[in-house]
Amino acid sequence: MARIVxxxxxxxxxxxxxxxxxxxxxxxxxxxxxxxxxxxxxxxxVTNELIARAQAVCKQPSDRExxxxxxxxxxxxxxxxxxxxxxxxxxxxxxxxxxxxxxxxKIHTKAKIMTIDARPIVKDLEAGRVVIVAGFQGINEDGQIxxxxxxxxxxxxxxxxxxxxxxxxxxxxxxxxxxTADPRVVKxxxxxxxxxxxxxxxxxxxxxxxxxxxxxxxxxxxxxxxEVRSSFNHNPGTIVKQEVAYMExxxxxxxxxxxxxxxxxxxxxxxxxxxxxxVFRALAxxxxxxxxxVQNVGRNGVANLTFTVPQTDSxxxxxxxxxxxxxxxxGHVAVQDQIAKLSVVGVGMKTHSGVAAxxxxxxxxxxxxxxxxxxxxxKITVAIEKARADEAARAVHTxxxxxxxx
Amino acid sequence: MARIVxxxxxxxxxxxxxxxxxxxxxxxxxxxxxxxxxxxxxxxxVTNELIARAQAVCKQPSDRExxxxxxxxxxxxxxxxxxxxxxxxxxxxxxxxxxxxxxxxKIHTKAKIMTIDARPIVKDLEAGRVVIVAGFQGINEDGQIxxxxxxxxxxxxxxxxxxxxxxxxxxxxxxxxxxTADPRVVKxxxxxxxxxxxxxxxxxxxxxxxxxxxxxxxxxxxxxxxEVRSSFNHNPGTIVKQEVAYMExxxxxxxxxxxxxxxxxxxxxxxxxxxxxxVFRALAxxxxxxxxxVQNVGRNGVANLTFTVPQTDSxxxxxxxxxxxxxxxxGHVAVQDQIAKLSVVGVGMKTHSGVAAxxxxxxxxxxxxxxxxxxxxxKITVAIEKARADEAARAVHTxxxxxxxx
Numbered sequence: 001m002a003r004i005v006x007x008x009x010x011x012x013x014x015x016x017x018x019x020x021x022x023x024x025x026x027x028x029x030x031x032x033x034x035x036x037x038x039x040x041x042x043x044x045x046v047t048n049e050l051i052a053r054a055q056a057v058c059k060q061p062s063d064r065e066x067x068x069x070x071x072x073x074x075x076x077x078x079x080x081x082x083x084x085x086x087x088x089x090x091x092x093x094x095x096x097x098x099x100x101x102x103x104x105x106k107i108h109t110k111a112k113i114m115t116i117d118a119r120p121i122v123k124d125l126e127a128g129r130v131v132i133v134a135g136f137q138g139i140n141e142d143g144q145i146x147x148x149x150x151x152x153x154x155x156x157x158x159x160x161x162x163x164x165x166x167x168x169x170x171x172x173x174x175x176x177x178x179x180t181a182d183p184r185v186v187k188x189x190x191x192x193x194x195x196x197x198x199x200x201x202x203x204x205x206x207x208x209x210x211x212x213x214x215x216x217x218x219x220x221x222x223x224x225x226x227e228v229r230s231s232f233n234h235n236p237g238t239i240v241k242q243e244v245a246y247m248e249x250x251x252x253x254x255x256x257x258x259x260x261x262x263x264x265x266x267x268x269x270x271x272x273x274x275x276x277x278x279v280f281r282a283l284a285x286x287x288x289x290x291x292x293x294v295q296n297v298g299r300n301g302v303a304n305l306t307f308t309v310p311q312t313d314s315x316x317x318x319x320x321x322x323x324x325x326x327x328x329x330x331g332h333v334a335v336q337d338q339i340a341k342l343s344v345v346g347v348g349m350k351t352h353s354g355v356a357a358x359x360x361x362x363x364x365x366x367x368x369x370x371x372x373x374x375x376x377x378x379k380i381t382v383a384i385e386k387a388r389a390d391e392a393a394r395a396v397h398t399x400x401x402x403x404x405x406x
Numbered sequence: 407m408a409r410i411v412x413x414x415x416x417x418x419x420x421x422x423x424x425x426x427x428x429x430x431x432x433x434x435x436x437x438x439x440x441x442x443x444x445x446x447x448x449x450x451x452v453t454n455e456l457i458a459r460a461q462a463v464c465k466q467p468s469d470r471e472x473x474x475x476x477x478x479x480x481x482x483x484x485x486x487x488x489x490x491x492x493x494x495x496x497x498x499x500x501x502x503x504x505x506x507x508x509x510x511x512k513i514h515t516k517a518k519i520m521t522i523d524a525r526p527i528v529k530d531l532e533a534g535r536v537v538i539v540a541g542f543q544g545i546n547e548d549g550q551i552x553x554x555x556x557x558x559x560x561x562x563x564x565x566x567x568x569x570x571x572x573x574x575x576x577x578x579x580x581x582x583x584x585x586t587a588d589p590r591v592v593k594x595x596x597x598x599x600x601x602x603x604x605x606x607x608x609x610x611x612x613x614x615x616x617x618x619x620x621x622x623x624x625x626x627x628x629x630x631x632x633e634v635r636s637s638f639n640h641n642p643g644t645i646v647k648q649e650v651a652y653m654e655x656x657x658x659x660x661x662x663x664x665x666x667x668x669x670x671x672x673x674x675x676x677x678x679x680x681x682x683x684x685v686f687r688a689l690a691x692x693x694x695x696x697x698x699x700v701q702n703v704g705r706n707g708v709a710n711l712t713f714t715v716p717q718t719d720s721x722x723x724x725x726x727x728x729x730x731x732x733x734x735x736x737g738h739v740a741v742q743d744q745i746a747k748l749s750v751v752g753v754g755m756k757t758h759s760g761v762a763a764x765x766x767x768x769x770x771x772x773x774x775x776x777x778x779x780x781x782x783x784x785k786i787t788v789a790i791e792k793a794r795a796d797e798a799a800r801a802v803h804t805x806x807x808x809x810x811x812x
Contacts, residue, residue, distance in 0.1 A: 016459050016462040016463050019463055020463055023463070050482070053422055053482075053486055054485070054486065054489055056422040057422050057425055057426055057429070057486050057489045057490035057493055058489035058490060058492050058493035059493065061489045061492070062488075062489070062492055064499075065485045065488045065489050065492070065500060066485070068481065068484065068485040068488075068500050068502075069481075069482060069485035069486065069489075071481070072478045072481050072482050072485075075474065075475075075477070075478050075481070076456070076459075076475060076478050078474065079460070079471045079472070079474040079475035079478075080459055080460065080463050080475065082468075082471045082474075083460055083463050083464035083467045083468070083471050083475075084463035084464060086464050086467070086468055086471070087463055087464035087465065093470075094471060094474050096474075096551075099549060143505060145502075
């Protein structure tokens with residue numbers, strides 16, 4: 001007997017038929033004698049419908065009322081999932097985020113989980129009930145309903161797994177697990193049996209869309225081992241866990257491509273103390289996240305600052321920078337949208353040399369130019385021409401022999 | 407400045423356009439300097455959609471999970487209504503039933519309101535906010551979400567009006583007010599300016615569908631004066647209040663017809679003590695509500711029992727009675743679906759004689775036979791042929807000169 005937390009995403013509970021299939025899966029695990037806490041998202045599409053209605057009545061809905069509205073989506077799913085379980089003879093009970101004791105801070109629409117009082121859930125588990133919990137939502141100390149932002153249901157599942165001391169945490173989604181590369185781009189991409197939190201985090205921040213970073217961070221902090229797997233088949237997924245020594249044998253565990261980036265070049269600014277700070281302060285004030293910063297200083301005392309920003313922020317970034325450039329003297333701001341970031345990630349880099357050389361050689365072999373380079377302890381990222389990003393991913397995947405993994 | 411509770415039903419908040427119109431109405435009242443608590447129902451159709459999904463996943467959904475599911479409908483509307491108010495520059499805040507401090511008993515799907523802790527609402531009113539409360543829902547002492555059953559949002563509004571000591575309570579619906587008869591049947595039916603609780607109750611129990619009895623009972627118990635009016639125009643509605651002396655000047659205030667009734671005749675049973683009790687015990691055990699009971703005893707020691715039941719219960723009633731009739735000896739159960747109940751209601755009956763005579767003469771004049779008769783202090787009801795019920799209503803309406811009221 002094990003205590004298991006499962007999380008089913010919006011496509012897995014997208015309609016009544018799928019909810020009934022999920023109930024069958026839960027029943028099978030329950031019938032093996034396991035205790036189950038099941039976190040569900042809103043049915044796919046419901047959240048967007050609600051947001052559309054909100055925008056139809058008010059151009060800029062308040063965050064507090066948005067949370068009140070959006071929490072409705074998961075509350076529907078928990079009730080339907082509990083009913084579907086009753087329909088197949090499984091004792092089950094639904095919990096809103098508030099009932100599940102998920103206390104958050106007061107930041108509506110992107111609240112942080114502060115504490116979880118899991119006693120009522122544990123009591124129901126011990127009474128033999130499957131507990132169905134609304135993902136994505138909590139309650140703050142004023143009794144207000146809050147939501148956790150994008151990827152919030154994963155976070156609910158991982159936080160609950162820590163709170164109820166679960167033996168297993170399974171994140172069911174519409175993909176089979178974590179792959180060495182996007183299988184739609186790299187045909188011989190392999191599903192990873194396991195991956196470390198740090199690698200998963202670097203992949204998440206590099207354009208792999210399996211999970212949001214903060215759920216992985218939370219899992220890492222509380223050492224919650226979890227498995228990413230599909231609700232549409234019974235294949236084993238990918239286990240995400242603390243790094244262990246043997247993981248370092250593999251130098252690179254994955255290749256990620258992020259095409260939603262733009263490069264910004266602030267050129268010809270006077271190279272004096274504080275210039276760069278002013279540039280990045282202006283971007284920070286506009287809430288724009290900056291990556292891959294490179295500064296070149298020429299002989300004549302002028303400098304170029306180059307960096308990447310999310311493509312959706314590029315116009316705002318340019319606008320935010322123009323007054324700054326005027327202030328610090330003489331510069332020019334240029335935006336280049338046709339770039340992509342390609343990253344290789346692996347804890348093995350910490351102990352293996354030559355990773356950068358292999359990466360650069362692989363790109364050179366297919367004639368792809370490298371625009372920017374940035375590195376972390378377990379990741380190397382290059383900015384390249386967007387049109388050739390998929391080709392680059394395939395070349396790099398082969399160069400690191402990722403098709404032979406798994 | 408007054409403190410006003412308003413309630414908008416499902417058709418009044420049926421879509422985003424209607425919600426925006428409701429927000430405009432609220433703003434107008436707010437701009438006159440009034441304090442406002444607004445109770446809203448789920449958008450028309452939403453509750454039925456949710457029930458359909460529930461039945462698709464489970465044949466007999468549990469009451470606890472049904473409440474969890476159905477509460478979603480109102481939670482959506484409160485958030486959208488608050489947002490629509492923000493959109494027109496009105497400070498507003500939404501409250502679920504639980505947040506509004508509406509504590510109920512534990513009877514899911516038809517919970518009774520036990521107490522209301524209105525302090526948070528009053529605080530927000532005093533801070534200048536319009537408070538939007540989810541109708542139809544509450545919370546029990548275990549922290550479980552409950553719903554109040556049919557007409558629950560009216561009940562929420564009336565109970566809140568008592569709790570916040572409102573000066574006015576306005577029930578907005580899709581009809582203009584309470585009429586002397588159904589205007590679709592009786593063309594010269596008149597809207598009543600006011601009506602007593604008791605008359606409203608008798609009308610509700612006689613087939614008039616304006617409001618559920620228990621909301622009126624609650625209003626009567628706590629002496630909450632309320633007005634029934636339309637959200638689609640600005641006409642004054644009907645004030646429902648404690649009976650006052652001048653109301654008795656009008657003998658009959660309304661004619662109601664209920665076509666959803668069946669007559670059951672239990673014939674030829676032995677007339678001995680306890681026979682009737684056994685018949686009605688069997689019906690009570692089957693949760694069937696019985697009305698208009700008549701017993702005839704013949705010379706030969708056998709009796710006939712006749713009564714009406716809601717038409718939807720007639721088959722169940724027959725089945726429940728067959729073993730009883732066998733047990734008490736010799737009888738026969740017959741169901742007659744083609745009947746209607748016609749009632750005349752008015753507090754003036756208490757002081758005026760001749761009401762029954764006028765009623766019977768009016769029906770005789772058009773050749774309509776009376777099948778059963780029952781009376782209360784302020785109501786006379788007759789069972790007649792269903793096919794001629796509308797014609798009967800028109801004849802009785804004229805006989806009591808109701809077209810000259812108002």
